[in-house]
Amino acid sequence: MRHLIVPSADTQYWLDTIKSNDWIESGLGILSLDDGMKAIPLNKNAPGETDSFWQNLPLSELPREDKPAKHWTDLLDRELYDSLEDHWPRAYEIIGDVLIVKLEEEVYSHRNKIAEAMLKQIPNIRIICADNGVTGKFRVRDLSPITSRDGSNETLTTIRENGQRILIDPTKSYFxxxxxxxxxxxxxxxxxxxxxxxxxxxxxxxxxxxxxxxxxxxxxxxxxxxxxxxxxxxxxxxxxxxxxxxxxxxxxxxxxxxxxxxxxxxxxxxxxxxxxxxxxxxxxxxxxxxxxxxxxxxxxxxxxxxxxxxxxxxxxxxxxxxxxxxxxxxxxxxxxxxxxxxxxxxxxxxxxxxxxxxxxxxx
Ligand SMILES: C[S@@+](CC[C@H](N)C(=O)[O-])C[C@H]1O[C@@H](n2cnc3c(N)ncnc32)[C@H](O)[C@@H]1O
Missing domain, CATH: 3.40.50.150 (Vaccinia Virus protein VP39)
Structure with missing residues (x-):
């Protein structure tokens, strides 16, 4: 994996800069190298070594142990995760290929990061929706689509229950x-x-x-x-x-x-x-x-x-x-x-x- 190699004293500056550009590889920490330098892991969106943005600092391919994420929260930036630890959703509901999750106010602005991590980690789901509760006399769900694999906001889906197929749209009918x-x-x-x-x-x-x-x-x-x-x-x-x-x-x-x-x-x-x-x-x-x-x-x-x-x-x-x-x-x-x-x-x-x-x- 590509890392930016920086003097120890400049680590915080570069970490903040890389994060603000969304170039950090989430879920991995910063490495300390033998010569007192630090290695910050970069994702695939970060520019190449010759880019002037890096101010002639070297980029280096360093092996990282592939620690498979056990939970979708493992894919979030560690610092972000720790700062809001009590507020990340602990549960969600899956209806067919629609994942419905209640989000606390504190993490609502991070809903895209949550949804991306869930899509990456949870197989067979197509769309992630924020659950705003049930509404109206028919008690249907008020859902806000956050992101989907196919770019569609469609919530019509099919579930299998006791071996039988059921067509369902949680935004249209109680289920x-x-x-x-x-x-x-x-x-x-x-x-x-x-x-x-x-x-x-x-x-x-x-x-x-x-x-x-x-x-x-x-x-x-x-x-x-x-x-x-x-x-x-x-x-x-x-x-x-x-x-x-x-x-x-x-x-x-x-x-x-x-x-x-x-x-x-x-x-x-x-x-x-x-x-x-x-x-x-x-x-x-x-x-x-x-x-x-x-x-x-x-x-x-x-x-x-x-x-x-x-x-x-x-x-x-x-x-x-x-x-x-x-x-x-x-x-x-x-x-x-x-x-x-x-x-x-x-x-x-x-x-x-x-x-x-x-x-x-x-x-
Ligand atoms: C608790 S849900 C049960 C739905 C379904 N039986 C199930 O198990 O998924 C109640 C259903 O009754 C419908 N409903 C509400 N008031 C009704 C009424 N007065 N007459 C007929 N249906 C009604 C709602 O639209 C809703 O679909």
Missing amino acids: SSRLSTERQGNLAAAKQLSATVGRKITVCDPYAGVGPSMAGLLNNDELIDSIFVGDLNPQAVELLTQNIEHYLARGDSRINATILCQDARIWKDDQKFMGAVDFLLVNLPHETLNHLNDLLPLMRKGTPSLIRGWAIIDRGDESSVQEDLESLLLENGAVDLELTCQEIKGFSATKIFVRIESQQTFL
Whole structure:
């Protein structure tokens, strides 16, 4: 590697000058040579030895041990890293080839250096975006693209979950890869219900987003006869439609699919959906408990049925939520009711994220 050889006393001056021109090779320190001189590592952008910028100082090829970077922060300038040590992002989320990272104010001005280091160190990602939180009633992410391998700011991407492809744009529709285990649970529960009733079942997912739950459910030829899926967010429904078309094209074309962009609470107003659903998914965690009453008319009568919902509730309220929901279902004609309300993860200091699972027969 090329180094600029400088008298020890001039090291700081040359280091600052080289850094301000972005010619320093990051991640490597300054070498002390036997003759009291110092060697400053240069990157490929630094000019050649004959350039007058170096004021006749020699440039020398010196071998450096190739210490492979273990972490993207190893690629940052050491001095910069140390000066902001507590503020560099410790976590990030990857959705397909999009990396999403929350940046503290202190390091925001260094976002390009962060993004370049991440692109260099983390394989299979194409674009790095700063995460400005979720916005609007559809809770989509506000992302600022920082840099990308291909120069494009496109955030449309594809993930594979439990072996299935899901088309997703985190700036257009809510999506959480953390709920992948819950979606596996949906598939297991659907299979169990189908075995209990001895036929294919009808599934309704009226808060479907881009449809990640359908990826697994529609991959089983003998499981589903119809799906009613939708979302209130038109941009989510565009991707949902593409995903569903893809899932149906690969398997059993006899599955009927209805895809609607509408408020989940009005599915019941269309006669053809009333009493038509065996398995209902309710995934609007801040509103699940309030919306449930409007969804119950969709449930099929006279046969075992299943509801799986997710909600954010106050810590310690599991029993009272369970009792309230049991009362609601009994009032709506449920018999043989088995309802559980189980914490899946913490949400905040005072709130938890729970799964509600209810098996019953509506009379
Ligand atoms: C928590 S997300 C769940 C998305 C998807 N089921 C998943 O697991 O990725 C809730 C979804 O409900 C949609 N939504 C919000 N209010 C709605 C309503 N009143 N009716 C239907 N969908 C709604 C949002 O746009 C969002 O896509």
